[in-house]
Amino acid sequence: MSSHLKAFAALAMSVSLLLPAALHAENSVVDHRGKTITFQKPPERVVTIVRSAPIIYRAVDEKADNIAGMNKDSLTRYFTKGIYAEMLPEMAKLNASAAQDGFVPNVEAILAQKPDAVIQWNHDEKLIEPLERVGLTVVAWRCCTEQDRLDYISITGAMTGRNDRAQAILKAQSDTLKALGDKVSKLDKSTLPTVLHIDKVAGQIQVIANGSQDLSLSGVTNPAADKTGEWWRTIDFEQLLVWNPDIIVIPAYATDLNPKDMFDNPLFASLKAVKEKRVYKQPVFARTPDAPEIFLTSEWLAAVAHGADYAPDFKKQILDVYQLIYGSKLTDAQLKSILESDSNAPADKYVELFG
Incomplete structure (x- = not known):
């Protein structure tokens, strides 16, 4: 079995052992900067600048109630037409002013949403520093390996307090890829x-x-x-x-x-x-x-x-x-x-x- 598939098998046994987004407390998470963020309770207002983050957050949390805002690119790419728009019509009603250009944060618009947390990429400090300078809590995601993508789900599970959901989704992935790997290896x-x-x-x-x-x-x-x-x-x-x-x-x-x-x-x-x-x-x-x-x-x-x-x-x-x-x-x-x-x-x- 390849090291990649061994990692997936380990994931099926214990998400917390595999992922760097390991949980330290009920609502604590280590983001992709290695920074520990602790929430007294699951955040009730989350703004997402990462384009795919609202899809992932909605999937793990099973609702959009706690998504306060997102990137306009998220809205236009995923929620104006197509399968996500059909399945998740509530997403098109969310505020979509979180970014000015690409992933550059629209700080004023984000502050207006009074978020408990902002999900942002970590590949450029200029994307995070303006947010933290005004006192916002940033959960940073790294792009874009397959392991990073597993982390997005586990981090979201920690933020929402829905580790059960995160594990169920990750197990579906690992079970599928293990079965596929057994065939491909031949x-x-x-x-x-x-x-x-x-x-x-x-x-x-x-x-x-x-x-x-x-x-x-x-x-x-x-x-x-x-x-x-x-x-x-x-x-x-x-x-x-x-x-x-x-x-x-x-x-x-x-x-x-x-x-x-x-x-x-x-x-x-x-x-x-x-x-x-x-x-x-x-x-x-x-x-x-x-x-x-x-x-x-x-x-x-x-x-x-x-x-x-x-x-x-x-x-x-x-x-x-x-x-x-x-x-x-x-x-x-x-x-x-x-x-x-x-x-x-x-x-x-x-x-x-x-x-």
């Missing part, structure tokens, strides 16, 4: 298919080089990966031909690009993935890489690459996961939308795999 590592994530094709081509998704969990490799640590790379068509990936995945956030666009474009006709109709639109559960349901992406990709046995009864699993995380009973139409069934209809075996 694959011949010398013949793993290559998968390239392409999110732009106009002019030069933009690919994900060093994203946060661990593709080894799905039994595939990324020809664009390098040691720069840069998330994206811009390449020309000649480089794409050199890589000639077995599978192309269009990220969920690339809303203006679909498999049909590549199938119909003569420029891409010579690519193996295009000739074999193995270009796929990523499902909606990968819309934000920090979402609690993101682990479904690894299972989905394994099924696309290796067959249905790698994601058995996947549609039922999606229903169960969304019920657990969001308390939402998905309709058939929502399930179809999440799986991008219409966009993926021309892709090889997609209907056979996922309906």
Whole structure:
């Protein structure tokens, strides 16, 4: 078993032993700066600047009552349309003035919300210092490894006093990835298919080089990966031909690009993935890489690459996961939308795999 999967197995036994966001008291938490923040009671007014934080906070707390405000980007990206807007309509009613530009805090607007805590990224002290200078309590999150994402859930469990919920969500992840890892470990590592994530094709081509998704969990490799640590790379068509990936995945956030666009474009006709109709639109559960349901992406990709046995009864699993995380009973139409069934209809075996 890989060290990654051992970590998930340990998580299933004890969240507090695995995560640096270990709990020291009922409402104390160590954030990603190593700073201990103690709350006398679960905070009743939380402002989130991290874009995905309101999704995570709502999932763990099972309500939006204690979210006092969020980043406008959170509202426009997640809660104006799509599955989150349908499942969680209350989120669109929240104040969305917490950030001025990206993650730069709108201190005056945040102070007006009288928050007990503010969730903010820690990669730049300039994002935190203005908040603490005026006496606000900041819980800092680090971006963006898979371990960091586990921490987001455990930190939120500590803040809300809902460690039971945090553990249940984390266990769903660890159980799924352990079962998947047991299957993937039997694959011949010398013949793993290559998968390239392409999110732009106009002019030069933009690919994900060093994203946060661990593709080894799905039994595939990324020809664009390098040691720069840069998330994206811009390449020309000649480089794409050199890589000639077995599978192309269009990220969920690339809303203006679909498999049909590549199938119909003569420029891409010579690519193996295009000739074999193995270009796929990523499902909606990968819309934000920090979402609690993101682990479904690894299972989905394994099924696309290796067959249905790698994601058995996947549609039922999606229903169960969304019920657990969001308390939402998905309709058939929502399930179809999440799986991008219409966009993926021309892709090889997609209907056979996922309906």
